[in-house]
Amino acid sequence: MHAIRQYEFGPADRLRYEEVPDPVPHAGQARIRVAAAGVHLVDTSIRAGVTGGPFPPPELPMTPGREVAGVVDVVGSEVDSQWVGARVVAHLGPASGGYAELAVANVTSLQRVPDGVGDAAAVATIGTGRTAMAVLNDAAVTADDVVLVTAAAGGIGSVAVQVARNAGATVIGLAGGPAKVEVVRALGAHIALDYEDPGWVDRLTAELGERRLSVVLDGVGGKPGRAAMDLLGPGGRLVMFGWSAGEPTELSAPDLFGRGLTVSVPIGQRIMAVPGRLRALEDQALAEVAAGRVEPLVNEPFALADAAAAHVALETRATVGKVVLIP
Secondary structure (H helix, E strand, O other): OEEEEEOOOOOHHHEEEEEOOOOOOOOOEEEEEEEEEEEOHHHHHHHHOOOOOOOOOOOOOEOOOOEEEEEEEEEOOOOOHHHOOOEEEEEOOOOOOOOEOEEEEEHHHEEEOOOOOOHHHHHHHHHHHHHHHHHHHHHOOOOOOEEEEOOOOOHHHHHHHHHHHHOOOEEEEEEOOHHHHHHHHHHOOOEEEEOOOOOHHHHHHHHHOOOOEEEEEEOOOHHHHHHHHHOEEEEEEEEEOOOOOOOOOOOOHHHHHHHOOEEEOOOOHHHHOOOOHHHHHHHHHHHHHHOOOOOOOEOOOEEHHHHHHHHHHHHOOOOOOEEEEEO
């Protein structure tokens, strides 16, 4: 089979497209003929050798990738043979191996792909979707809320816009650049603004009038995240799920005590702290997509051989929605 291999940490050109032996599933595992593999911003950090986060640095050489969808073609011992031929999606967890034509997963991680859900959409749902559900569960959005999503054209943000809109909330979506703003508007945001425009805060304040934000879902951090947080009214909720701007939103004790803000970070160690929670979040995300309440936003797919280009596009914020590789 062909796979992406990495022999040293560093920039995206460390990713190599090579022919390697087919993997063999062990006891309790299934092999998936990959139809789509997900690319996550965390993958770029792992590739670069950045330390920290919920997982230790992997041993090299490795094949990156933690999200795959496809068809089970072989199972190991102690696995029901009825899995063979099943269309599945799986998050490989701290293990790697997804950027390949064949990938091995623990059978306990397999989710059957609902009818009518495509492979790329399934990949967009299994990891990014479950994180989005964690964020939205923390936010507990209702029809009374005015919600701002800072990375509204990203994988998590695009789901958040749709779920908040479905809840009846007033939804504001921020994105970087006019093209992404149009995408956010098409997702259903009542107000879509470019956070690279220095006048976006004044524009939003004018559009809201006397209303104040009650919820901010922040995946950008930095100056845009801080500006969004400053717009929260008393008792507002800030849910942080990333910092694509390079640093988290800056907080202080007076922000919390003086304004009565609630701040939560439902990612990393917290999302994994409760046994069975990840599986429940996957079930919730897949159910939303299968029911048609959420349509995952997927970037134009990259070929597996172009994984390095996919990493560069993601790191430079040139993508919209979930980034997917197609073998």
